Amino acid sequence: MNVTPVEAKLMAICIELSFALDSHDNRNITVITDSLVTARKIMELHVNPLQVVVAPLALKIKTFLSKDNHNTIQFWHCLLRL
Numbered sequence: 001m002n003v004t005p006v007e008a009k010l011m012a013i014c015i016e017l018s019f020a021l022d023s024h025d026n027r028n029i030t031v032i033t034d035s036l037v038t039a040r041k042i043m044e045l046h047v048n049p050l051q052v053v054v055a056p057l058a059l060k061i062k063t064f065l066s067k068d069n070h071n072t073i074q075f076w077h078c079l080l081r082l
Contacts, residue, residue: 006035006037006038006041009033009035009038010038010039010054013033013038013039013042014042014053014054014057016031017029017061017073018057018060021060021061021064022060027068027070027071027072028071028072028074029064029072029073029074030073030074031073031074031075031076032078033077033078034077034080036075041054042054043058061073
């Protein structure tokens with residue numbers, strides 16, 4: 001199976017965000033990425049190859065944000081420099 005760079009970045013964001021959401025001590029989560037387009041795919045409803053991973057994560061995000069009005073998730077764009 002070939003994995004595109006977008007799919008690889010999306011999977012990495014999903015894994016790390018999932019770990020952060022599972023920690024009961026976190027109230028403010030910041031995701032730093034070089035691709036906000038990829039990060040937005042977490043909340044897209046249309047079918048994509050990683051939907052099996054993204055759908056449960058979207059539910060975790062909803063639960064996290066609705067649990068407390070002070071809980072936040074921020075996505076920061078950081079340019080990739082090689």
